[in-house]
Amino acid sequence: QSVLTQPPSASGTPGQRVTISCSGSSSNIGSNTVNWYQQLPGTAPKLLIYTNNQRPSGVPDRFSGSKSGTSASLAISGLQSEDEADYYCAAWDDSLNGQVFGGGTKLTVL
Amino acid sequence: QLQLQESGPGLVKPSETLSLTCTVSGGSISSSSYYWGWIRQPPGRGLEWIGSIYYRGSTYYNPSLKSRVTISVDTSKNQFSLKLSSVTAADTAVYYCARQIRRLGDRELDYWGQGTLVTVSS
Numbered sequence: 001q002s003v004l005t006q007p008p009s010a011s012g013t014p015g016q017r018v019t020i021s022c023s024g025s026s027s028n029i030g031s032n033t034v035n036w037y038q039q040l041p042g043t044a045p046k047l048l049i050y051t052n053n054q055r056p057s058g059v060p061d062r063f064s065g066s067k068s069g070t071s072a073s074l075a076i077s078g079l080q081s082e083d084e085a086d087y088y089c090a091a092w093d094d095s096l097n098g099q100v101f102g103g104g105t106k107l108t109v110l
Numbered sequence: 111q112l113q114l115q116e117s118g119p120g121l122v123k124p125s126e127t128l129s130l131t132c133t134v135s136g137g138s139i140s141s142s143s144y145y146w147g148w149i150r151q152p153p154g155r156g157l158e159w160i161g162s163i164y165y166r167g168s169t170y171y172n173p174s175l176k177s178r179v180t181i182s183v184d185t186s187k188n189q190f191s192l193k194l195s196s197v198t199a200a201d202t203a204v205y206y207c208a209r210q211i212r213r214l215g216d217r218e219l220d221y222w223g224q225g226t227l228v229t230v231s232s
Contacts, residue, residue: 092217
């Protein structure tokens with residue numbers, strides 16, 4: 001059971017906007033920033049969003065993040081087939097004194 | 111461009127110790143701005159943080175693994191290592207090393223190795 005809670009799956013058609021939620025608690029999302037990782041099939045995770053809503057260089061602005069209280073969301077607009085991947089939220093947890101991840105959301109582009 | 115590369119045995123026997131090394135190239139491990147971490151992913155499952163180390167040797171471990179994990183650093187070789195003792199089949203996973211930002215409130219893992227599959231089996 002993951003410390004952060006994500007829906008196991010999400011889907012959308014090309015061009016649509018989809019959102020993935022991530023729920024935590026006061027000791028993790030409520031106290032620290034949220035990061036999102038994209039894992040394409042058979043590859044290592046890649047940092048997609050950091051510090052709640054910042055995009056590393058090279059990440060398209062179709063990807064955006066937000067945080068409110070103890071929850072966070074990843075939004076993908078203008079969905080493309082290459083966005084089909086697993087997405088993980090993560091944050092530092094002050095009670096565990098460690099990094100915690102969500103269980104991951106498998107995004108399917110229909 | 112920073113690169114991280116995991117190395118070590120792909121097969122470990124039950125009850126033995128899993129040992130992996132991560133070699134960092136394109137940057138120094140002796141930076142005050144980063145931790146260096148290990149993350150694993152069992153087949154078909156999600157990510158699990160194992161632990162992280164600062165170049166001066168201070169460590170953070172996942173409480174659920176703490177009794178079996180040791181992470182160490184060798185700044186002269188620009189490497190850090192993972193040892194996981196008393197392994198069982200449940201420790202079968204792809205093991206990743208990664209660079210972790212060292213900033214209060216922020217702990218993103220911004221560079222990852224390609225990962226190495228370790229299977230625990232007799």
